[in-house]
Amino acid sequence: MAMKEYRVKGLSCGNCAQELERQIRQLPFGDSASLSYNSGKLTIDSRIEMKRVAAILKSDGAFLVSNDGGGAAAAVAACSCENDVHRHDTAGNDRSHDHAHDHGHDHVHDHAEAQRHDEGHEHHHEHGAGNRMLRWLIFSAVLYAAALAIPLLAGSGAEGSAAVGAGVSAALYLLSIALSGYRTFLRGIRNLVRLRFNIDTLMSIALIGAVAIGEWKEATLVALLFGVNELLEGYGMEKARRSMEAILQAAPKEAVRLEGGRERIVPIAALAANDTVVVKPGGKIPSDGTIVHGASSVNEAAITGESMPVEKNAGDFVYGGSINNEGLLHVRIDRPYRDSSLAKILHLVEEAQETKTPTELFINRFARYYTPLIIAVALVVFLAPPLLFGGDWMIWLYQGLAVLIVGCPCALILSSPIAIVSGIARSARDGILIKGGVFLEQLGKLDTIAFDKTGTLTKGEPHVVRTVVYDEEKFYDVAAAIESTSSHPLAKAVLKETSRLGVVPRTPDRVETLSGRGIVAAIDGTDYYAGNETGVGQLALSEKEQADIAAMKAEGLTIVLVADGSKLLGMFGIADEIREESRQTIAELHRRGIRTVMLTGDHRQTAEKVARAVGVDEFYGGLLPEDKVARVKELAARGKVGMIGDGINDAPALASAHLGIAMGKGTDSAIETADIVLMQDHLGKLPEAVSVSRRVNRIIRFNIAVSLGLKLLALLLTIPGWLTLWIAILSDMGATVFVTLVSLTVLLPGRGKGCG
Numbered sequence: 001m002a003m004k005e006y007r008v009k010g011l012s013c014g015n016c017a018q019e020l021e022r023q024i025r026q027l028p029f030g031d032s033a034s035l036s037y038n039s040g041k042l043t044i045d046s047r048i049e050m051k052r053v054a055a056i057l058k059s060d061g062a063f064l065v066s067n068d069g070g071g072a073a074a075a076v077a078a079c080s081c082e083n084d085v086h087r088h089d090t091a092g093n094d095r096s097h098d099h100a101h102d103h104g105h106d107h108v109h110d111h112a113e114a115q116r117h118d119e120g121h122e123h124h125h126e127h128g129a130g131n132r133m134l135r136w137l138i139f140s141a142v143l144y145a146a147a148l149a150i151p152l153l154a155g156s157g158a159e160g161s162a163a164v165g166a167g168v169s170a171a172l173y174l175l176s177i178a179l180s181g182y183r184t185f186l187r188g189i190r191n192l193v194r195l196r197f198n199i200d201t202l203m204s205i206a207l208i209g210a211v212a213i214g215e216w217k218e219a220t221l222v223a224l225l226f227g228v229n230e231l232l233e234g235y236g237m238e239k240a241r242r243s244m245e246a247i248l249q250a251a252p253k254e255a256v257r258l259e260g261g262r263e264r265i266v267p268i269a270a271l272a273a274n275d276t277v278v279v280k281p282g283g284k285i286p287s288d289g290t291i292v293h294g295a296s297s298v299n300e301a302a303i304t305g306e307s308m309p310v311e312k313n314a315g316d317f318v319y320g321g322s323i324n325n326e327g328l329l330h331v332r333i334d335r336p337y338r339d340s341s342l343a344k345i346l347h348l349v350e351e352a353q354e355t356k357t358p359t360e361l362f363i364n365r366f367a368r369y370y371t372p373l374i375i376a377v378a379l380v381v382f383l384a385p386p387l388l389f390g391g392d393w394m395i396w397l398y399q400g401l402a403v404l405i406v407g408c409p410c411a412l413i414l415s416s417p418i419a420i421v422s423g424i425a426r427s428a429r430d431g432i433l434i435k436g437g438v439f440l441e442q443l444g445k446l447d448t449i450a451f452d453k454t455g456t457l458t459k460g461e462p463h464v465v466r467t468v469v470y471d472e473e474k475f476y477d478v479a480a481a482i483e484s485t486s487s488h489p490l491a492k493a494v495l496k497e498t499s500r501l502g503v504v505p506r507t508p509d510r511v512e513t514l515s516g517r518g519i520v521a522a523i524d525g526t527d528y529y530a531g532n533e534t535g536v537g538q539l540a541l542s543e544k545e546q547a548d549i550a551a552m553k554a555e556g557l558t559i560v561l562v563a564d565g566s567k568l569l570g571m572f573g574i575a576d577e578i579r580e581e582s583r584q585t586i587a588e589l590h591r592r593g594i595r596t597v598m599l600t601g602d603h604r605q606t607a608e609k610v611a612r613a614v615g616v617d618e619f620y621g622g623l624l625p626e627d628k629v630a631r632v633k634e635l636a637a638r639g640k641v642g643m644i645g646d647g648i649n650d651a652p653a654l655a656s657a658h659l660g661i662a663m664g665k666g667t668d669s670a671i672e673t674a675d676i677v678l679m680q681d682h683l684g685k686l687p688e689a690v691s692v693s694r695r696v697n698r699i700i701r702f703n704i705a706v707s708l709g710l711k712l713l714a715l716l717l718t719i720p721g722w723l724t725l726w727i728a729i730l731s732d733m734g735a736t737v738f739v740t741l742v743s744l745t746v747l748l749p750g751r752g753k754g755c756g
Contacts, residue, residue, distance in 0.1 A: 181223030
């Protein structure tokens with residue numbers, strides 16, 4: 001079954017989106033349809049009749065925008081299709097190659113031009129719809145003001161003129177209601193006929209009732225403010241979506257590919273591994289690759305969130321979507337775009353908008369039963385006092401209508417989605433990819449975070465910490481010569497140290513690798529050894545040499561000994577370098593009340609040394625992958641646990657935690673398993689992400705409390721009969737506007753810092 005994806009503009013509210021989805025699912029082949037209010041995305045079976053889908057959306061003022069127009073979604077989708085460039089290429093002589101070149105070049109520019117036109121049309125259509133609604137509301141407000149003024153102006157005249165004034169006012173009120181609330185009214189009447197109760201049904205009953213009892217001012221204000229409320233709700237959600245879409249626009253659309261020494265513009269979907277592309281200053285690197293010629297500074301903010309440019313030279317890896325600042329680069333493509341880091345990020349970001357948090361799901365379920373309940377309460381308020389206590393029917397009908405308006409669940413339904421989308425977008429801007437709202441919510445609830453050591457708290461790059469030299473003349477020269485023949489990480493650490501000291505490695509005459517021990521090499525006719533202790537068992541070590549070895553072990557250092565056939569020349573003490581940000585990150589997490597634990601497969605001395613250096617609360621060493629899982633489960637039994645790691649061996653522990661967090665340069669298995677990815681491969685933004693998450697959770701709780709609290713307070717006013725339509729309108733519409741604006745504060749810069 002082929003599914004098609006469309007963007008939908010003009011969705012007025014989450015509840016309306018659910019109703020539209022329900023109607024689309026009733027169409028032939030529509031049972032798998034999905035309409036997301038958060039992302040404004042409709043996914044449907046390609047066999048469905050689009051005219052009927054468009055008609056259903058139009059009934060709510062919404063309209064379709066095909067994703068074929070371009071942007072990230074189109075770029076990713078294009079990767080799964082055969083490309084026009086491939087179809088037009090013809091094997092054969094030079095002439096046919098030239099034809100393919102020219103045709104491909106022109107074809108892509110036409111496509112790009114059409115794409116820009118589509119994007120402009122979409123932008124115009126979207127803003128045109130919003131502006132049209134705004135103009136109608138302004139005109140309705142002017143009519144409302146005129147209707148209020150006419151009785152005041154006519155009141156001083158004759159009795160006949162006052163009656164005419166009242167009639168004109170009623171006509172203006174009715175016109176204002178029609179212009180600002182006709183869509184709500186029509187939807188509500190349709191729902192009422194089908195005995196389907198939602199927000200529109202509540203508002204329509206309230207409008208009919210208010211007009212029926214002659215409360216023109218209140219009825220018009222209900223329609224007008226409900227229209228304003230829908231407009232602001234749409235603007236608020238669109239603002240959050242646009243913040244997310246700004247991230248999705250990082251996807252490049254075209255690339256300049258080198259073919260036989262000639263440049264050719266092609267869509268990024270046409271690129272394959274080992275193609276070479278030209279990236280000019282200011283251009284985007286089309287996919288992950290390696291620089292084969294040129295040097296430049298590259299802005300990787302789209303992938304890592306780091307705004308500072310990074311210097312790149314031939315042989316360096318570059319991310320697709322990065323911006324080349326000044327030099328001309330030739331880049332060999334390592335992965336097709338669909339497999340690139342950026343494509344994966346954009347796909348996950350789009351998916352993240354679709355997921356609903358437990359809070360959202362609860363609110364949606366609650367709203368489904370809440371609306372009929374409010375109608376029942378309104379009926380009780382209307383009928384009980386007159387029937388049981390002889391109350392005035394008109395007074396209690398008025399009170400019942402006020403209950404309907406107060407009971408509108410708009411603010412409650414909006415309490416969560418805008419804040420969630422804003423939080424995901426805010427974190428993505430900082431280089432933290434959160435794969436869904438449920439994980440954003442979980443991040444703010446963590447009380448314990450477990451860290452892997454290697455590649456997480458440390459750089460995963462061994463370096464020389466201490467050196468003990470017994471033979472100054474030979475030690476560094478011999479060490480450099482032997483280790484230059486090995487690709488082992490410890491050998492690289494030794495070479496880095498000897499290079500720092502200016503030692504140029506010589507080429508040994510003969511090299512022999514001793515499995516599990518080290519290397520023996522012949523230099524100027526003499527055999528030398530570099531490796532661990534087991535390789536020097538035949539030497540009689542002095543007390544000082546034994547003490548030096550014991551001291552390095554006590555510090556948790558890995559030892560590389562250098563010796564000739566009779567004595568030690570010296571030794572290197574090697575450790576994994578701790579990340580500069582690790583200690584500060586741990587301290588920031590502690591300030592936020594989060595307990596920190598380090599889990600590592602290294603021996604206890606090394607684990608203890610790193611744990612002391614970074615300041616974690618607890619540490620466990622010598623753990624196999626299954627041991628890490630057991631520890632994570634043990635911690636999870638006592639609270640909410642997040643696990644941060646980067647390797648294949650960390651994937652099981654990431655999956656076992658309440659929340660898995662992967663380093664951006666970790667293995668694919670770790671990144672796939674994780675719920676959150678630190679794309680900068682840097683721990684520094686993690687505390688801020690926790691603060692943003694906690695802020696989102698607080699805002700959601702606050703929004704729910706405000707929306708329900710105001711309703712409860714207003715409903716209590718029905719007991720003494722004090723509830724008026726004015727109070728009902730202000731408590732409902734005011735709450736909706738308020739929770740929308742509060743949710744958007746998540747996007748403000750700097751609000752996440754320092755919060756706990």
